[in-house]
Each structure stands twice: as C-alpha cells, then as structure tokens.
Amino acid sequence: MSRAQVIRPAGAGHETLYVLLVSVLIVLLAAGVVALRGEREDEQAIERHQLDARRDLTAAEQGLYTDLRVAFDEIQMLREERQAAPGVQALAEDGLPPFVDDAGSQSRGNHQWTWLQAGAYLGRSQAPDIAGSLLLILPAGNDGQPDIWLRRDSSHLPPDDLGQAALIAAGWRQVVSHYDAGVTREHRH
C-alpha cells in the first residue's frame, strides 16, 4: 500500500517573497533612521531683496563687506567719543578699510566714499563688474547693528531716502550674513 506524499515543487516563490519582505523592512528601517537622525534643514531663508554675503557676492564684495562690518565697530566707538559720526576723510586717515585708498581698494572697485547727511556712508564703485556700490547705514543709537546695501548697476545717484522700501525700489539690495557654526560640531553652546 502506497502512501501519498506531497512534495512541494522546488520553486523559489516563497523565498522570493521573504527576501522581498526583508528588503522592504530594511528600506523602511533605513528611511526611519535617516528621518530621525539626518542632517537638519536649517538653511536660512533670505528675502527677495536680500543678498547672502557667503553665496551671492563676488570676492571683492565679500572683502569690502567684511571691512565695512569691522569699520562699523570703530565708527560706533568714534561716534560715542565725538558725539557725531566721523567723516570719510577722518576714517581714511585712521587707515580704516575700505575708506582708505590703497592697492586693496583699487583692486576691489576703487570706491569713492561720501557721507550722506541722512546717516550713511555711500561708496560709489568705479568698476561695478568687480564690485557693486555699497551703502552703510548707521543705526540711530550706539548699540544697533550695521545695515549694508549693494547695487551693481553703474548709477551714481545717492539714495534720497534711506527707508527700506525706497532703497528696494531704487534697485538696492540688502546684504545679510548669518552665523551657522557647527555643522561640523557635535555640541552647540
């Protein structure tokens, strides 16, 4: 008497299914890890009328922008001492870049600086393809932040109005920089 024995075909159907399931599991797990521990999206959004100092400026403009930020610290101290904003001539005599005329300023657009009574320093570029014209607006008080604007066309007209809307309308763009230390750091203080 023979007993019937069912032998399943050696097809790889089930194995394929299991391998597929395990693969899906691994993919889901990896996606979960990436979602939880991936790099944060902390890119700073900037407005349409703004330029990012790190990405949107030429080498010469980056150098000038840094010099203006440094000069601003000194201008604020002089302002506190003298109770008035120092003139362009005085800043140049102090050897304060970018107001001083030297090989550095010549290779970075040869800007001609003037003081605007409304409370700003205007640097007219002589070579807008190397660096645009710059405007450093002083804050009303002694503890404010510098406000720096740039325009790359060759218009030499000083702005009539230092208000944000008027500057934007006249073709000026505000230069902003942000401090994002630490993409290479584990701890932030």
Add this chain to the structure above:
Amino acid sequence: MFRSALALLLAIALPAMALADSGKPLRIGITLHPYYSYVSNIVADKAEVVPLIPAGFNPHAYEPRAEDIKRIGTLDVVVLNGVGHDDFADRMIAASEKPGIATIESNQNVPLLAATGIAARGAGKVVNPHTFLSISTTIAQVNNIARELGKLDPANAKFYTQNARAYGKRLRTLRAEALAKVTEAPSATFRVATIHAAYDYLVRDFGLEVTAVVEPAHGIEPSPAQLKKTIDQLKALDVRVIFSEMDFPSAYVETIQREAGVRLYPLTHISYGEYTKDKYEVEMKRNLDTVVRAIQENRA
C-alpha cells in the same frame, strides 16, 4: 595698646581685602595659537590665558589627552574658533569636570566664507574656519572676544575694549604697511592657488580670489590622479602663483612647481610652535609680506 593692635590688624587685613574685592583673575582657555595672541593682548595682566592643547601638537590631528581635559576644570571660560578648526574642544569640554563652562564664539557676527574642496559638502553650509588668517576677520573676532569677556568681568570691561581697539589698530597698520608696498593693484588675470584651503580670507584682503586648492581635504595629501588633475587645472587657468604651507611641508609640492611652472610662496598657518603674545603679529606680518612679494614678482 588695644587701639594700636587694631590698627596693625587693619593694616595687614586691608590689602588682602582689597585683593578679594577685585576678585580672582579670570582663567581663559584658548584652542589655537592666534587666539592666544588675541586674548593675551586684550586682557594684558588682568587675566590668565591657558592653551587647551600643549605647544607642539598639530591642531589638525590632535586627539584630546586626559591631562588636557582635566585642565578645563580649572578654567572660567573657553574662547573658541567655533566654525570648524577646534571641534575637538567640544568633546574635551563635554568630558571635563565643567561640561557647562562658559564659551565665547569668536566668529559670531563675522562674515564667513564657504569651504572649498571636499569640505564644501552640505551645499555651502560648511564654512572655511580660517578667519584668523585675515586682518579684517581677526579684528572682528578680537572685538567680539573683548565684548564677551567684558560681560564676564564687568570691572575690566572698558580695559578689555580699549586694549582690543589698540590691538586692532596695530593690526590694521600691519595690513596698511603691506598694501603700501603694492604700488600697482594686481590685474584681473593674476590668479593664485593654495595647497591648504586656509588662505581665502587673507587673499580677500587684497581683493584676490583663490582659483584652486590642491589638497582634497584639510591636511590630506592628494593622490597621484588628483595631483595630475590639479596640475592640468593650474595650467588651463594660467595660475602663476601658489601659496604653500610653511609649517607642514610636503614633497609633492615640488612636483606641482615643476610640472605646472608655478612659483611657490610659503605662508604660515600660525598653528605651530610656542604660544606667545606677539606671535600673531610677527607671523601675520610675514604672511602679508609674502603675498605682497607674490604680487610684485608676478606682475603681467
């Protein structure tokens, strides 16, 4: 009798009380050589400046040691570069007796440049940490450090700000003296390359831009294939000047000089040797003079 004894006691006690009133001088930790010079010039004799890593170690390859970590426990504040050149400090502070110690981010408010080469990963989010190799970004940092130290030590805040300003002025004079030697600005075709991606900030002071960086990553030598690619690139872009590294010389640099027909000018990274107060000024003067020489000798 009693009165004179009391007077004597007071005479002895008063100076000690006055000393206690002024408080213990701050002990300020620093991570890199330029910051030792910065802080020493800001605080003069009113505080103590303590390097986190001993002289002779290369900060690019430094691994924290137990005794260095222990020293953090004796400090009041640590001044950091904070944008990628002293990442080891975070690990040291976290492992120290004072994980919550005050820190000063020197580069806060300093306009930073994007990193170049492989370090540029992350869509420009990684920045070039060598802000200490330019006079402008140095003055910005010195002002920041003085301002923050003044908050921790209000009695000396004005003293720190005045010293920072005087130091800034001396540094500005260094730059002005160097630039005065360049009677004619470099032309637009004057292109420079560097071995180490460290000098972008420095050449920005002169209105120049680094066209190519030889090292694929900070402190990593290029492979022969990468070297060939760089040499081809230097030839194609007509780069005539390459700023090499004085403190970390490499044999392959001569190959580049020979094959690409460029002239080498060694600059210092100011991260080697003893910590001294005037180190930054001395070495930066040498760097500025070298850049000026490169501009003068390669005029078209």
